[in-house]
Amino acid sequence: MAKITIPLGPQHPALKEPENFMLVLDGEQICDATVNLGYNHRGVEKAAENRNYIQDIYLIERVCGICSHSHVSCYIGCVEEIAKAQVPDRAKAIRTLIAELERVHSHLLWLGVAAYEMGFETMFMYTWRDREQVLDCLEMITGNRVHYGINTIGGVRRDINAEQAKEVLSKIAFLEERTKYYVKLATEEPTILARTQNVGKLPNKVALERNAVGPTARASGVKMDIRKDEPYFIYDKLDFELITYHSEDVFGRVVVRVLELVESYKIIRQVLSALPEGPIAVKVPWKIPQGEAVFRYEAPRGEDIHYVKSNGTEIPERVKVRAPTLSNFQSIPYMLKGDYLADVPITIAAIDPCMSCTDRAVVYDAKKGKTQVFDWEELRKYSIEFYKKKGVNFSGK
Amino acid sequence: MAKKPMRILPEAAKNLFKKAATSKYPFEKAKLYEGYRARVVFEKEKCIGCKMCMRVCPAKAIEIILAENQPQPQTGPDGNPMPAKKLFDCIMNLDRCIYCVQCVEVCPKKALAYTQDFELAQLDRKKLKLHYK
Ligand code: SF4
Ligand code: SF4
Numbered sequence: 308m309a310k311i312t313i314p315l316g317p318q319h320p321a322l323k324e325p326e327n328f329m330l331v332l333d334g335e336q337i338c339d340a341t342v343n344l345g346y347n348h349r350g351v352e353k354a355a356e357n358r359n360y361i362q363d364i365y366l367i368e369r370v371c372g373i374c375s376h377s378h379v380s381c382y383i384g385c386v387e388e389i390a391k392a393q394v395p396d397r398a399k400a401i402r403t404l405i406a407e408l409e410r411v412h413s414h415l416l417w418l419g420v421a422a423y424e425m426g427f428e429t430m431f432m433y434t435w436r437d438r439e440q441v442l443d444c445l446e447m448i449t450g451n452r453v454h455y456g457i458n459t460i461g462g463v464r465r466d467i468n469a470e471q472a473k474e475v476l477s478k479i480a481f482l483e484e485r486t487k488y489y490v491k492l493a494t495e496e497p498t499i500l501a502r503t504q505n506v507g508k509l510p511n512k513v514a515l516e517r518n519a520v521g522p523t524a525r526a527s528g529v530k531m532d533i534r535k536d537e538p539y540f541i542y543d544k545l546d547f548e549l550i551t552y553h554s555e556d557v558f559g560r561v562v563v564r565v566l567e568l569v570e571s572y573k574i575i576r577q578v579l580s581a582l583p584e585g586p587i588a589v590k591v592p593w594k595i596p597q598g599e600a601v602f603r604y605e606a607p608r609g610e611d612i613h614y615v616k617s618n619g620t621e622i623p624e625r626v627k628v629r630a631p632t633l634s635n636f637q638s639i640p641y642m643l644k645g646d647y648l649a650d651v652p653i654t655i656a657a658i659d660p661c662m663s664c665t666d667r668a669v670v671y672d673a674k675k676g677k678t679q680v681f682d683w684e685e686l687r688k689y690s691i692e693f694y695k696k697k698g699v700n701f702s703g704k
Numbered sequence: 705m706a707k708k709p710m711r712i713l714p715e716a717a718k719n720l721f722k723k724a725a726t727s728k729y730p731f732e733k734a735k736l737y738e739g740y741r742a743r744v745v746f747e748k749e750k751c752i753g754c755k756m757c758m759r760v761c762p763a764k765a766i767e768i769i770l771a772e773n774q775p776q777p778q779t780g781p782d783g784n785p786m787p788a789k790k791l792f793d794c795i796m797n798l799d800r801c802i803y804c805v806q807c808v809e810v811c812p813k814k815a816l817a818y819t820q821d822f823e824l825a826q827l828d829r830k831k832l833k834l835h836y837k
Contacts, residue, residue: 359759430712446736456741492711
């Protein structure tokens with residue numbers, strides 16, 4: 308059979324940045340795949356070189372809408388290291404709390420997206436409804452649902468009071484109950500198993516070779532988590548487990564994320580029960596002394612790395628951001644190879660990519676030279692229909 | 705792993721009789737927490753024109769300008785004219801503002817404050833430029 312090449316993207320709705328995947332198909336099966344980056348270059352790093360350190364906090368926060376706290380903490384970590392600022396313990400604890408609330412919101416969001424890509428809309432609705440609880444917590448503590456703006460150089464901007472802590476705990480208790488249910492649902496529902504098991508395989512060795520990070524790597528049995536490997540904030544004083552799974556497929560990535568939710572609840576409880584007293588920020592001068600620093604941070608999607616170089620003025624000379632998705636992209640072509648076209652949406656969604664979205668994919672028949680426009684929604688429907696024919700059906704019909 | 709099909713059904717059935725999770729906004733008021741950050745307001749009397757707010761604003765949304773009507777210099781107790789305190793206006797570009805309230809935090813005279821007024825959409829872009837006098 309003639310091989311066909313399908314360009315998928317660059318407009319792409321499951322992701323938050325435009326992206327292009329060239330898929331070479333042999334019938335229904337993918338025999339090769341390449342990733343093309345660079346459709347949404349916003350020039351954030353360059354813009355950061357034209358603003359002062361305080362302005363950059365809010366700029367860097369907007370690198371990502373979902374891990375906004377991760378990026379900003381990572382950037383601020385660099386600046387504080389250069390300025391040799393002694394961040395108070397209470398500020399560190401509040402940063403940890405927000406970081407874990409962010410992880411909960413991100414993983415719940417992902418669980419919903421993954422369910423949606425599989426055609427399991429009911430679960431998507433429930434996870435997103437429950438996610439509102441954690442967004443409420445974030446709004447209550449920080450003043451916003453998404454771009455929290457809690458961090459500042461030298462500490463945090465807002466304190467947390469006993470009443471707020473109580474409300475967070477009650478919401479976390481509710482979410483923990485719900486998560487227990489999702490754990491059961493995700494691991495026992497035969498339809499989820501049929502759609503995720505042995506799909507998007509990434510063996511341990513390949514995950515290491517291709518530098519997979521975060522839950523993608525941990526689902527291939529790679530024991531890596533910056534919170535354990537190079538603890539920042541107060542993670543070294545907390546008791547939590549590093550979740551890994553051995554199945555090396557999309558199913559493993561689901562399991563790792565739902566179990567990480569449970570660990571995050573544990574961390575939130577520990578932080579709130581032993582919140583250190585004291586100030587929430589120290590003053591850091593406008594001008595940051597000369598120097599450079601690198602900070603590694605475990606974002607919900609994996610290891611985030613920032614590099615800041617300062618030249619002694621109030622404006623940084625260089626800010627470099629390495630988001631976790633860039634690292635995970637190397638693994639996508641490998642995961643897709645050998646899978647069916649119908650597995651593409653869930654496999655790409657399973658690394659929890661952080662990219663932008665509008666739908667359009669083009670099907671190109673190399674032999675006939677014909678181009679057919681195919682959008683992501685159609686591909687998603689196609690994948691659901693494809694599996695329905697094989698008897699995998701969430702509606703139970 | 706034990707396979708248990710249709711685990712979602714009892715859950716779905718339970719939810720049939722629950723109140724809708726969504727709210728009826730804009731027909732009902734949206735629930736906001738106390739510290740929610742929205743439109744920044746300005747108090748002319750307090751501002752000393754140091755322009756720190758402009759310096760920290762990441763979105764270049766706030767502008768402090770000299771007010772049009774300045775008070776007349778007054779006569780001091782010794783009969784010599786005494787310069788009056790200068791007055792400043794604030795121009796707030798709501799279409800640029802990202803509601804980070806860094807300006808409020810940095811203001812040494814507490815001339816700026818944030819409110820919970822978040823319903824700021826306008827059809828006419830000019831209306832997004834507020835001139836606080
Ligand atoms: S920081 Fe405050 S006092 Fe200074 S110019 Fe701005 S509003 Fe006026
Ligand atoms: S809230 Fe933030 S963006 Fe808006 S004017 Fe103040 S500093 Fe600028």
